[in-house]
Every structure is written in C-alpha cells, then in structure tokens.
Amino acid sequence: MEITAGKGIDKLLFGMKTSHVETLLGRPDLNFKDDDKNVIYVYNESRLRLTFYEDEDFRLGYFICANQEATLSGSKVIGQTVEEIKNTLPKSFKTWETERFDIATNHFNEANWLILQEEFGHVSKVEIGAVINDKDELEWAFKS
Template structure:
C-alpha cells in the first residue's frame, strides 16, 4: 500500500464517493458517525486493512480524509508504521522543522500543513498516519485528484 500525499492510497483517491469506495474495496467493518461532529461525516472503518476513510457531507459525500495504521503502508517505497519518527521524516524528504509537534499525555503528533499530513507517534515510532486532500493557494478550495 502506497500513500500519495494529497491523492490517496493506491487506487483509493480523495474525491471518490462512498459507492466508488464500496465497489473498490467492499463493505466496511463498521461505519462510525461522530455525534459531536456537526457535519455528521461518515467514517468507514476497515479492520483488516487498519484503515479509516472519512466522507465529507459538505462536499457531497466525497472522500476527504484517510487514517491508516497498516504496517504495509509506504511512502516513496519506505515503510512508515513501526518506524522511528526521525527515519520517517527522511522518507518524506522534509526536515523536522516542517512539522508542527503536539505533545499529548501518552503520544506525540506531528503535522505538516503543506502535505496536510499527521504522524501519530508513541515510543518514538509511528503508530498511524492521517492525511487529507490538499487546498489551492487561497487555502479555501479543495484540490481533488484526477
């Protein structure tokens, strides 16, 4: 499984509809709706793939966000999950200065706004990665991949 920042994973692309995802990878293990989320965006969870896909109601149900903890996930041919955070920065070919670090009680989170990507880290290794579609230069409009 290969992550393409701003695009998706393999054939899963931002901007796809729920029905396109169902045709591509099948029925999710469960569908989660966060009751605290005003938009009530559905999240498809695939336990076997260790994958969550969020569809945004404000964009007619388009896939807009991915969270993955699958140990087979890669960026530019390099593994991510279970890898030391410093080595993952090298995979992205970005310096640590391009990532905003947030410290929580038991984990750290690193966010890169340019790539709209978050790396969640425990014990200095990446446990999962979250990423979404990118925005145009105004920061207002989504850029949906072709």
Template sequence: MKINLKNGIDKLLFGMKQNDVVALYGKPNRNYKDEDGNLIFAYNTLKMRLTFYQEEDLKLGYIVASSPDLELLGNTIIGKTINEVKKELVAKAITKFTQEDFDTFENFFNEENWFILQTEFDEVVKFELGAIINAKDEFDWKFGKK
C-alpha cells in the same frame, strides 16, 4: 499500500463517493457518523478509517491508516522511530513539521502535504492524510480529474 501525497492511499482518491470505495474494497466493517455528520467507513483488514465530508456532498476527504504495509515515498513508516522516518523524508525534501504532544502521543504535521505522522513511545503508529485545500480555499478533489 502506497501513500500518494495530496491524492490518497492505494486506489483511494480524494473526492470519491462511498459507492466508488465500496466498488474497490467492498463494504466496510463499520460505518457511522461522527459528531459533525461526516460519514466514516472503517476497514479492519486494511487498517484504514475513511471520512466522507458531509458539507462536501459526502466526498472522501480524510484517511487515517495504520497498516504496516503503508509506504511513504518508497519507505515503510509504521513501527519505525520518528527520527528514522524524518531522516528518510529529508532525503525526499520533506523537512517541515509542526509537533503537538498529548498524553503518550505526539503528532508531526506536515502542512505542505497535509499529513500527520502520529507516534507513541517514539514509534510511528498512525498516518493521517487529508485532501488539499487550494489557493481558492476550496478542496482540490482528485477523483474524476483527467
């Protein structure tokens, strides 16, 4: 599954509504609301969790994925060491990360593309991608744009 930075993953585009996602992937294995009232879809086979923002008319705004099939700029990332992934990203001009540690996990956040590489024991275990906020401080929704 191809990660499309600033846009989504695979056929998913930021700004889609639940019915758009269900039309692509079928009903989720689980759906629930988080503490902020956002709607969450979980797809087991895709190994993805999708967040539809309550304050944004329930548009898809955040994706968490852990499938070994994920590809970031032509390279798989899940299961590789963080140094290996960062080295591959340097070749694609992605070099800036803010690191946050908690317990056995570390998050490597790239603000420019609004993604997080999460590691445990130095290995990438999860990828998170959020919708971009533009210069007007609004979400830059990709779905439905020409």
C-alpha cells in the same frame, strides 16, 4: 499500500464517493456518522478509517491508516521512528509542527496535510487529508 500526499492511498483517491470505495474495498466493517455528520468507513483488515465530508457532497477527504504495510515515499511507516521517515521524504515535507498529548506526539506537515502519530517512540498511525489550495478549496485527485 502506498500513501501519496495530495492523492490518497493506493487506488483510493481523495474525492471518491462511498460507492467508488465500496467497489474497490467492499462494504466497510463499521459505518457511522461523526458529530459533524461526516460519513466514516472503517476497514478492520486494512486498518483504514475513511472520512467522507458531508459539506463536500460526501467525497473522501481524510484517511487514518495503521496498516503495517503502509509506505510513504516507498518506505514503510508504521513502527519506524519519525526521524527515519522524515529522512526519506521529499523537500516539500520541510516544515513540521509537533503537538504532544498523553503518550502520543503528532508531527504535522501542513503543506501536504500529513500527520505522523508517534507513540512509544515509533509511528503508530498516519493521517492524511486532501490538500487545501490557495482558493481555500479542497483539491480532489479523483475526477468523477
């Protein structure tokens, strides 16, 4: 399950609609709307949470992944230290902001809209969103 910045995860691409995702993964285990009226799909076995943005015609714009098989730049992510992961990433992942709350620390790379969430010294989940371009628009990998 390869995470690709600016694109998505495996065959799931930023910009897909719910029907495209259901064709690939089937019906979600959980489906609800958040406070912003975005549609959220949860796939328990894949350990994926997908957000379809209401203000973008319900296109897939954000992932949360806690799958043990998830890779980033070919290296496993979940269970690794943040430094191990950062050392495998390309130069476009240079700048990181960190924010600590309770036992979690988020390591955010804005250029690639990627968050590595660290708990107990190891990455517990990865969050990745569609990249926002210079025109303040989301860049969609999926062209329908």
